[in-house]
Structure formats: C-alpha cells, structure tokens
Amino acid sequence: MANTNTIEELHKLYAAGEAKPSEIINRALDRAEADNERLNAYLTINREGALKQAAALDADIQAALKDKPLAGIPVVVKDNMCTTGVRTTCGSHILGNYVPPYNATVINQLEAAGAIIIGKTNLDEFAMGGSTENSGFGPARNPINPDYVPGGSSGGSAVAVAAGHVPISLGSDTGGSIRQPASFCGIVGLKPTYGRVSRFGLVAFASSLDQIGPFATNVKDAARALQAIAGHDRHDATSSSVAVPDFASALTGDVKGLRVGVPPECFGEGLDPEVKARVEAGIQSLQARGAEIVEVSLPHTKYVIAVYYIIATAEASSNLARFDGVRYGLRVEEARTLSEMYRRTRDAGFGAEVKRRIMLGTFVLSSGYYDAYYEKAQRVRTMLVNDFAEAFKKCDVIATPTAPTPAFKIGEKSDDPLAMYLGDIYTVTINLTGLPAVSVPCGASSAGLPIGLQLIGNHFDEARLLNVAYALEQ
Ligand code: GLN
Numbered sequence: 001m002a003n004t005n006t007i008e009e010l011h012k013l014y015a016a017g018e019a020k021p022s023e024i025i026n027r028a029l030d031r032a033e034a035d036n037e038r039l040n041a042y043l044t045i046n047r048e049g050a051l052k053q054a055a056a057l058d059a060d061i062q063a064a065l066k067d068k069p070l071a072g073i074p075v076v077v078k079d080n081m082c083t084t085g086v087r088t089t090c091g092s093h094i095l096g097n098y099v100p101p102y103n104a105t106v107i108n109q110l111e112a113a114g115a116i117i118i119g120k121t122n123l124d125e126f127a128m129g130g131s132t133e134n135s136g137f138g139p140a141r142n143p144i145n146p147d148y149v150p151g152g153s154s155g156g157s158a159v160a161v162a163a164g165h166v167p168i169s170l171g172s173d174t175g176g177s178i179r180q181p182a183s184f185c186g187i188v189g190l191k192p193t194y195g196r197v198s199r200f201g202l203v204a205f206a207s208s209l210d211q212i213g214p215f216a217t218n219v220k221d222a223a224r225a226l227q228a229i230a231g232h233d234r235h236d237a238t239s240s241s242v243a244v245p246d247f248a249s250a251l252t253g254d255v256k257g258l259r260v261g262v263p264p265e266c267f268g269e270g271l272d273p274e275v276k277a278r279v280e281a282g283i284q285s286l287q288a289r290g291a292e293i294v295e296v297s298l299p300h301t302k303y304v305i306a307v308y309y310i311i312a313t314a315e316a317s318s319n320l321a322r323f324d325g326v327r328y329g330l331r332v333e334e335a336r337t338l339s340e341m342y343r344r345t346r347d348a349g350f351g352a353e354v355k356r357r358i359m360l361g362t363f364v365l366s367s368g369y370y371d372a373y374y375e376k377a378q379r380v381r382t383m384l385v386n387d388f389a390e391a392f393k394k395c396d397v398i399a400t401p402t403a404p405t406p407a408f409k410i411g412e413k414s415d416d417p418l419a420m421y422l423g424d425i426y427t428v429t430i431n432l433t434g435l436p437a438v439s440v441p442c443g444a445s446s447a448g449l450p451i452g453l454q455l456i457g458n459h460f461d462e463a464r465l466l467n468v469a470y471a472l473e474q
Contacts, residue, residue, distance in 0.1 A: 007073055007167050007221050014061050014072055021061055021072035021116070025054035028074035028118050032165045039141045041150075041159035043079045044087050044120040050074070053116045068114030070168075070228055075110055076160045077170040078153075079120040080127055081212070082201040083107055090203050091125040091135040091153075094349025095329040104201025105236065106170060106212050106229045113228040118166065121156025125351045126320065127172055127205045129153050130180055130423050133414050134353045141410065142185060144449060148407040151181030154215070158185040161215045168216045168225040172202055174209045175308055176403075176427025179439035182215055183402035183452025186441045188222045188469065189215045193460050194434035195240035197226075198233030206315035207238075209308075209431040219440070219470040223247035226462065242460050250463035251470040256290035258468065261395030265301040266426055272405045274445045279401045282442035282453040282472055286399070289471055296391035296398060300383050301429070305421055307384070308428035310364050310377035316354075317361025323349065356417065385433050392458045397468050400426045402439040402452035426454055436462045440469045 005013070005024075013019040029047050036042050057064060057072055064071035077083070080090045082100035084107075089095045103111075110117060124134035132140040132155030140155040142148040143163040150159045154171025158181035161169050171178040173191035182189025190213045197212045204210060214225030227248065232241040262283060267276060287293050325331035325345030332348050335341035350358070364373035391398060403423055413420045430437040436459070439452035453472065457465030 005167060006218060007070065007224055010073060010167065011065060011071070015065055021057040022051060022054040024072060025050050025074050025116050025118060028165055031163070032119055032160065035163055035165065038146060039143055039159050039163060040138050041122055041140050041156040041163070042076070042119045043089055043091070043122050043137055043156070046086055046117065046119055049086065050116050050118040057114070064114050069224060070110065071114030073115045073168065074118045074166045075115045075168050075170070076119045076121050076157060076166050077107065077117060078123050078157045078172055080123060080172060080203045081106060081170065082203070083117070083120065086120065088120065088203070089137070090127070091123040091137060092349065092351065092354070093136045093330060094323050094345070096136070098329040102201060105198035105233045107201065109229045115228070119160070121154070121160055121169065123156060124153035125354050126203070126316070127153040127174055127177055128316070128353050128357055130176065130420055131413070132156065133410065134351060136351055139410055142407050144186060147409055148449065149184065149410055151184035151407060153177040155181050157215050158182055158187060158189065161217060162187050168214055168221050170212055170214055170225070170229070172210055172212050173431065174205045175312060175431050176424050178213045178215065179427050179437060179452065179454060180403050180423070182439040184407040184450065186444070186450030187215055187217055188219055188438065188440055189213070190222050190226060190438040190462070191430060191436060192226060192230065192462055193436040195238055196436070196460065196462065197229050198236040198239045200233055200235035204319040206312040207319065208315060209312060211431070219466055219473050220248060220251055222438070223251060223466050240460070245463045247463055247466055250467050252467060253471045253474050255286055255468055255471045258291040258397070259294050259395040260286055260291045261294055261296035261391050261398040263296050263298040263301070263391070263398060263400065265298045266400035270404050270422065270425070271401060275401050275405060275451050278443040278451040279399070279453045283399050286468065286472060294395050296394050298387045298391060298429070300380060300387055303380050304384065304429045304432065305425060307377045307380045308424065308432060309360070309421055310373050311381065311432070313357045313361030314365050314374050315361070317358045317365065320354070320358055353417070381432050384429055388433050388435060397465060398456040400454045400456070402426060402454040406445045406447070406449035406451055430456060435459060436465055438465055438469045440472050442472065
C-alpha cells in the first residue's frame with residue numbers, strides 16, 4: 001500500500017529534477033498492470049496515450065509546475081466518463097466497444113491542469129451497485145484483502161488509489177458510490193455539492209443525483225483534485241456558477257468552536273458495533289480539538305432507502321432508454337423487426353441488476369402507480385431537504401458512519417439485492433438533498449478492514465467540510 005506518492009511528493013521530485021514525468025507515469029502504469037490480474041481495477045489501461053503525453057511534458061515540466069496544479073500527476077477515472085478515442089464501457093457489455101468522440105468536461109479539466117490519465121476503472125454496471133460485483137467484466141477486489149469487495153460502484157477508482165498506483169482518481173456518486181468505496185478501502189472520497197462539478201460527458205444514471213468527485217489518500221490531495229474539476233460549465237445546465245474558493249488554503253485544521261451535529265437516527269439498528277465505536281471515537285477527537293458536539297435530528301431517515309430506490313430507478317429507466325442498438329454500442333443483428341432488435345439488444349447487453357432497476361423504475365413511473373410511488377417519493381425528498389435545513393441551523397457539519405459495516409466478502413450479498421441496498425442507508429440521503437459529504441478513514445475493524453466516517457456539509461460549503469476532514473485526519 002505504502003508506495004503511493006502524494007501530489008506534493010511527486011512535485012518535489014519533479015522540481016528537484018529527481019524524476020521525469022515519463023518515469024513516474026511509466027512506474028504508475030507498471031504498478032497498475034502488475035496488480036490488475038489480482039485486483040481487476042481497470043477495464044482499460046492507456047499505456048500508449050499516457051506515455052506519449054508524459055514524454056511531451058518531460059522537457060517542459062519545470063514550467064508546467066508553475067502554472068499547472070496537477071502537472072505530471074498520474075490519475076485514473078471511472079469508466080463512465082467519456083474519453084475521446086478511449087473506450088468507455090460503463091462496466092456494461094452494451095457499451096463494450098463504445099469509443100466516445102468527445103471528452104467529459106472533467107477529463108478536459110484534468111488535462112488542462114497537467115494530469116495524465118493512465119486508465120479507466122472498473123465499476124458496477126452503469127454505476128448500479130455497492131461492491132463492483134455488478135460489473136459486466138468481473139468484480140474488482142479490495143487491496144487490503146482481495147477476498148473482500150472494494151465497495152462500489154466506483155470500486156476500481158478506489159482500488160487504484162488505495163493500492164498506490166495513483167495519488168488521485170475520479171469516481172461518480174449517485175447514492176454513495178465515492179464515499180462507500182473510500183470507506184471500504186481506507187482512503188478519502190468526496191461527493192461535492194450537486195452542481196459543483198460538471199456532469200457533461202458522465203454517462204447518466206440518475207441525473208438529479210449524479211455527481212463526480214475525487215478519491216485520494218489524504219484530504220489535501222482530495223482538495224487539489226476538487227479544485228481542478230469544480231466550477232461552471234456551459235455544457236451542463238445543472239452546473240453552478242457559485243464561486244469556487246481555494247480549497248487547499250482552507251485546510252488549517254482549526255475546528256475550535258465548530259459545531260458538529262450528530263444524528264442519533266444514524267447510530268441505531270443495523271450499525272456494526274465496531275463501526276459505531278470507531279466513528280464515535282473520531283467524533284470525540286474533533287471534540288478534543290475544540291469542536292462542540294450537538295445532537296441534531298434527521299427524523300425521516302427511515303424512508304431514505306425506499307425514496308432513493310424509487311427516484312434513482314425511475315431516472316435510470318428513462319436514461320437507459322437510449323441504449324437500444326440504434327445509436328450507441330451493441331446491436332444484436334439477428335432480428336426481423338425494429339422492436340425485436342431493441343429487445344434482443346437490451347436483453348443481451350444489460351446485466352441482471354440493470355434489468356432489475358429498469359423494471360423497478362418503469363413500474364414506479366407507470367400510470368396508476370406514479371402517484372403512489374414516484375410522486376410520494378418526491379414529497380418525502382422535500383421533507384429530507386427540510387430535515388437538513390433544520391439540522392444546519394444548529395450545526396456546521398454533521399458526522400455519521402459512511403456505511404453500516406466494513407467491506408464484506410465477495411459473493412456474500414450478491415444474491416440478496418435488499419441487503420445490498422440497505423448498506424446505502426447513510427449515503428443516499430446526501431444525493432437526495434444535493435449536499436456535499438466526504439468519507440475519511442477513522443480506523444479499522446478487528447479483522448483489519450478500514451472504517452470510514454462521513455462528514456456532511458451545507459450546500460457549497462466544501463471548504464469548511466474539507467477542513468474538518470483535515471482536522472480528523474490529523
Ligand atoms: N449503491 C447505490 C446504488 O446501487 C449507489 C450507487 C451510486 O452511487 N452510483 O444505487
């Protein structure tokens with residue numbers, strides 16, 4: 001695990017002339033390739049393209065260090081972000097050979113900041129899952145213990161950072177898919193405020209919930225990664241023009257007088273006792289640094305799984321309608337009519353969990369059931385927004401566990417979708433309310449599996465949120 005270099009360390013090596021970008025990128029590629037058979041973190045490793053970019057930077061690295069915050073830094077991105085000329089599968093056979101003609105905005109931003117993308121990482125198909133076991137290309141494995149899942153859906157991006165291939169990576173988070181794998185792999189994972197980061201070129205799962213964010217081994221690198229991708233994008237009407245502060249300079253570690261809200265609803269039934277103990281100890285360490293602990297209430301927590309799995313599947317059923325064999329990816333040719341071609345293509349291309357979600361989503365939107373499910377879920381979503389607005393009158397950040405348990409064994413929950421969905425209890429609310437949240441490592445279970453503490457901030461308050469995470473990390 002220990003061979004990761006931070007952004008700062010790599011930049012020091014470059015500045016001192018002790019390493020060239022092509023050497024660092026080559027080393028990252030070697031590590032990624034060597035581990036891939038065991039960990040299956042990558043669906044594509046872009047050796048040729050990455051080395052070409054690195055070689056072009058070799059002569060200019062000193063100049064690049066002055067104005068490119070991620071100059072020569074190897075990064076990886078989840079394989080649901082479009083990359084020009086590089087296959088983008090979404091972990092699905094329906095897009096198994098899909099090569100996008102354009103970059104997602106975050107890709108352009110990373111490259112403009114000087115980063116070099118060395119690979120596209122494994123994920124649950126279309127980001128639907130919490131273990132990476134729903135990938136059409138086999139599960140990724142947890143580098144701490146390969147018998148265990150790395151979490152999901154952005155499992156591969158978490159593995160790449162936790163295994164020391166790259167200092168930062170990008171994932172997407174619709175219901176916890178950055179925070180939960182960060183927690184399972186013992187790293188930092190941030191879901192920014194909805195609208196903070198452009199979603200242009202991110203293949204949509206549930207458009208009102210999806211958000212891109214970074215993984216890193218430490219909070220400072222997560223702040224730097226967020227800096228590179230935050231801000232308004234004219235290609236995404238939901239991206240916000242709220243000013244982007246300097247996130248790294250907010251990391252003072254000073255939490256004196258900060259009010260940390262603790263909701264008892266997130267510490268009750270279903271929470272593993274070891275997770276509870278580690279998270280409570282983390283909260284106490286903030287208190288020891290001068291923060292004030294206040295009790296806040298999130299009374300509608302018991303509804304969040306139901307609400308999320310109605311809204312997310314409804315949006316997914318509509319978003320995934322575009323994969324029909326006509327415009328993108330797979331087409332099953334042996335069909336006599338157009339509708340038979342649609343049916344056969346979708347049957348062959350989508351995996352079981354994606355089909356389950358399309359059916360659920362189609363059902364909750366169908367006439368006769370719309371009011372009972374979809375509309376009611378939207379009403380409860382508003383109540384959740386109100387719960388947090390009330391809570392933030394009493395506190396500055398809220399602390400909860402990221403997930404109710406540490407990582408589980410591969411195969412342990414794969415036949416029980418409901419058990420899998422219940423693992424999302426603390427994370428999905430944050431997407432339903434559009435708030436930013438970060439998972440920070442706060443110790444390990446007796447079996448040596450990492451445990452994450454989730455800090456939730458108010459809308460667009462990532463600077464403060466990251467500072468609290470930084471204090472916790474100290
Ligand atoms: N585990 C959740 C789900 O299966 C979250 C997925 C995500 O955030 N992409 O929907």
